[in-house]
Amino acid sequence: MTVRLPRGVRIRAATPADLPDCGRIWRDGLNDYLGRLNQPEIPDDLVSIARLHAHVFATDPERFKVAVRDDRVVAFAAATRRDDVWFLSMLFVRPGEQGSGVGRALLERVMPVPGDGAVLATGTDSQQPISNALYARYGMVPRMPLLGLVGRPAGLRAFGRLPAGVSATPFEAVAREGADHDAGERRLAAVVDRIDKRVAGFAHRADHGFLRADRRGFLFRREGRAVGYGYASASGRVGPIAVLDEALLAPVLGHLLEAIEPRGASAVWAPGLADGAVVPLLRAGFRLDGFPVLLCWTRPFADFRRYVPISPGLL
Numbered sequence: 001m002t003v004r005l006p007r008g009v010r011i012r013a014a015t016p017a018d019l020p021d022c023g024r025i026w027r028d029g030l031n032d033y034l035g036r037l038n039q040p041e042i043p044d045d046l047v048s049i050a051r052l053h054a055h056v057f058a059t060d061p062e063r064f065k066v067a068v069r070d071d072r073v074v075a076f077a078a079a080t081r082r083d084d085v086w087f088l089s090m091l092f093v094r095p096g097e098q099g100s101g102v103g104r105a106l107l108e109r110v111m112p113v114p115g116d117g118a119v120l121a122t123g124t125d126s127q128q129p130i131s132n133a134l135y136a137r138y139g140m141v142p143r144m145p146l147l148g149l150v151g152r153p154a155g156l157r158a159f160g161r162l163p164a165g166v167s168a169t170p171f172e173a174v175a176r177e178g179a180d181h182d183a184g185e186r187r188l189a190a191v192v193d194r195i196d197k198r199v200a201g202f203a204h205r206a207d208h209g210f211l212r213a214d215r216r217g218f219l220f221r222r223e224g225r226a227v228g229y230g231y232a233s234a235s236g237r238v239g240p241i242a243v244l245d246e247a248l249l250a251p252v253l254g255h256l257l258e259a260i261e262p263r264g265a266s267a268v269w270a271p272g273l274a275d276g277a278v279v280p281l282l283r284a285g286f287r288l289d290g291f292p293v294l295l296c297w298t299r300p301f302a303d304f305r306r307y308v309p310i311s312p313g314l315l
Contacts, residue, residue, distance in 0.1 A: 003105040005067075006097075011109050014064040014076065019053045020046075021073040022066070022092075029092040033127065039290075052313055055210045056080060056089050063110045067093075067102045077106035080314070083202035085301050086112050088122035088135070089313045104134060111138070119201075121297040123312035132294060139298035145272040146293040146312055150265050151286035152257075158280035159254025162220070166227065166248070168255050171217035191219070191226045199242040200315065201301035207314060211240075216260055220252055228252055230308075236262035239269060240315075241277075241308040249276030249306060269311055271295070271304035 005011065014022070023046040031041045056078045057064045067075040075093040079086060088110070093103045112118045120140050124131050132142055153159075162168065175184035193203040211217065215233035219226055220243070228243035230252050238256055243249050253276070257266055267289070270277040293312040295304075302315075309315045 003101050003108060005105050006100040006102055009067050009069050009074065009097075009100075009102055011065055011067050011106060013061065014057060014066045014078075016054075016057065018066050018073055018076070019050065019057060022053055022076040022078075022090075023049050025073065025076060025092045025094050026090065028095055029098075032095040051214075052089075052311075053078065055207075056314070059206045065106055065109050067097075067106055069097075075102045075106055077103075077110045079110045081112075081118070082204040082207075082315075083197075084118050085202040085315070086116075086118040086120050087315050088120075088140075091131075103131075107134070107138070119297060119299055119301045121295070121301065121315070123293045123295050126292045126294050132296070135296050140296040141298075142294035142296050144295045144304060146295050146309070147270050147272060147278060148289040148293070149268045149270055149278070149281045149286040150289040151281075151284075152262075152265055153254075153281075153284035153286070155284065156254045156258055158283035159250045159257070160280075162251045162255055163222075163248075166220055166222045166251075168218045168220050168252075168259070171212065171219060171229075174219050188219070192229055195226060195229060195242050195244065198244065199303055199307045200240075200309075201303075202315075204315075207310065211310065218256065218259065220248065220255075230256045232256040232260035232262075232266075234260060234262055236264055236266045238266050239308045240310045243306050246276060246305050249274060249308075250280045253277055253280065253308070268308065269293075270308055273304040274306075274308060276305070277308055 026049055027042045060080050063079040065077050066073045074097045077091040078089045080089055091103055122135055122140055174188050178184050189205055196203045211231055215231040217231045220228040228248055230241040232238045241252055243252055
């Protein structure tokens with residue numbers, strides 16, 4: 001399916017100097033179609049997207065490519081590889097260059113080689129049928145909505161309390177258990193890896209390091225045995241959450257909403273399969289924010305009844 005590049009356009013590896021341009025293309029690309037739908041524009045504050053781009057570039061530089069015309073970045077694609085799961089984090093083309101084939105050419109440059117055996121996955125806006133069809137051509141068929149829910153709970157009754165015998169301990173306290181803090185951090189990372197592999201289908205230790213700079217993690221244990229983890233932040237972001245028992249998802253989410261009081265509203269990206277997140281959030285007064293994202297994949301890899309991802313751009 002190799003695509004010929006438009007005349008005058010070339011693709012190269014991204015550099016740190018390209019990342020601000022990628023942030024602006026992301027904003028301009030979204031605003032271009034949101035405006036046609038009479039939706040509010042993305043603000044000029046690009047701090048969060050810049051952090052995400054820097055993280056993906058740091059972990060997967062070989063999967064971060066830009067398309068340039070006359071030394072000006074006109075499009076970019078960024079993907080991650082975690083175990084056997086390849087995830088397209090973002091693919092955006094500057095308005096005016098769209099429809100030229102540059103997006104598809106970029107996609108092919110960051111995908112695994114044929115026969116690699118990786119799961120291919122991405123998240124795409126439900127209001128973008130052209131993009132959805134492009135990814136489906138490579139087997140990444142839309143399978144499930146990812147719902148953005150925003151608000152603060154009027155109460156926690158809808159979530160229920162943690163069952164008797166289940167405790168929540170901040171990650172930093174878990175790491176201090178024992179005489180050697182570094183060894184404690186390694187033990188914690190290994191525990192989280194095991195949960196991730198069972199629930200999400202991949203370990204992503206580097207992403208947890210990224211998260212802990214901004215969000216507070218909690219380990220949930222039943223009689224000393226780890227049964228899940230979850231994150232929340234003062235900025236209001238909640239997730240990722242992974243639980244071994246589906247019945248724990250709602251009370252774990254409730255605990256996170258109570259444990260960290262945000263400066264404003266809380267925001268959760270809840271999979272459509274995760275009744276334990278979606279139903280109590282709506283009952284507690286949260287609202288759906290914007291159009292759903294469609295999670296697409298070539299074959300199943302995660303149990304989304306028990307996993308709430310980080311965001312549409314980083315599972």
